[in-house]
């Protein structure tokens with residue numbers, strides 16, 4: 194499904210609730226589901242849903258589209274249909290089961306502890322949609338009074354989130370209420386994984402919350418040492434920065450229960466290993482990471498401050514969503530490569546939207562994947578795309594079981610000094626895709642090595658004598674007209 198034009202249109206689709214396009218289809222197809230599958234990289238799911246009926250249809254879906262007929266749903270559907278032959282593999286037998294500390298889960302996907310997993314009704318709907326489990330919103334014995342508004346987002350030009358900031362604290366239900374929810378969930382969904390996230394202020398509170406959660410049916414505990422929005426009473430990410438406290442509080446929880454205990458660690462540190470090792474010494478069987486990254490997304494504009502207008506207060510809060518995935522991957526790689534942590538379960542999270550994002554973490558050894566921001570943006574239904582996309586991926590890798598693929602990338606993450614520095618990989622122009630915009634020329638001129646000429650005919654040309662193979666042109670090209678040549682040439686002597 195390497196059709197970039199289709200890919201580019203997809204992000205604009207609003208993925209409407211109760212979508213008018215799907216309701217209008219005279220052939221009982223579901224254009225919204227197809228567009229959703231494409232948005233979440235579940236190409237097999239998209240192709241499965243499309244039929245040749247679209248070709249000769251008058252496309253009432255377009256007339257009812259919230260973006261208007263110009264959005265061109267028909268073009269996307271017919272172009273999908275043309276690619277149908279490409280993904281024919283039978284993937285239905287691919288096994289994507291995983292486990293958390295030896296307890297089987299039907300797929301690797303859990304809601305992460307946050308607003309998305311904060312009530313009985315929400316968890317029930319998530320389970321029914323196909324999530325393998327939840328990490329329930331962190332419970333505590335503190336009084337929680339949330340601020341309003343408490344979210345902000347950095348957005349891409351198409352309106353989707355690139356990063357999300359929250360200043361939310363912990364569950365504002367009482368512990369008693371939450372324990373009742375756990376009992377009910379476990380009774381009704383015995384095969385779903387209930388990970389209970391807890392936070393105490395001292396050893397007694399950690400032990401109490403651990404014990405009561407186990408009694409109420411928790412399959413495992415997640416110790417929240419990492420909330421950046423809890424800064425009082427020796428709690429939150431401040432605890433996660435002090436290995437001695439991580440060890441002490443982990444031990445307090447571990448000694449109170451028989452179920453496995455995971456430590457949820459903070460990325461607001463230089464290196465995560467000291468806290469992970471401390472959790473292991475305290476008896477934890479695994480780690481969960483990353484929690485959100487301390488950040489400020491917006492400030493009042495100076496004009497506002499100097500013209501006696503009402504200005505908003507700003508608090509440092511936790512960043513999540515697509516922008517944090519690279520940081521999460523680097524921490525998971527660090528944990529996975531640390532031999533002393535070899536047997537610890539890794540539950541990874543941070544910016545996962547598609548099965549491809551998820552698999553990157555699994556290729557670093559994560560056995561479970563947790564998600565919040567993508568669910569806040571698109572709802573629980575994304576689980577269908579995650580599951581089907583992953584199943585197809587496993588089948589197309591020639592393997593039967595996801596478990597056979599875990600950790601494949603661990604040796605491939607190397608120190609920057611160990612990268613091959615004696616070769617140049619030149620870019621290659623794909624002329625038929627070129628839009629003649631000159632973006633590659635400008636970037637190479639001002640951010641590269643002046644290796645691209647752009648003449649009167651508006652065709653970019655490469656000067657291999659100047660090109661250092663940095664690939665900036667490949668990255669800025671808006672239409673995949675420049676690709677990596679895959680030819681590795683020995684660097685000319687300077």
Ligand SMILES: Cc1cc2nc3c(=O)[nH]c(=O)nc-3n(C[C@H](O)[C@H](O)[C@H](O)COP(=O)(O)O)c2cc1C
Nearest residue numbers: 305306307331359483484513514543544564565566
């Ligand atoms: C609104 C919001 C509330 C959150 N509340 C909690 C929480 O109570 N406990 C916790 O461990 N993590 C909490 N998190 C962090 C998430 O569980 C997760 O670690 C983080 O958002 C990264 O994953 P994501 O990029 O998929 O959102 C919260 C995140 C958000 C966005």
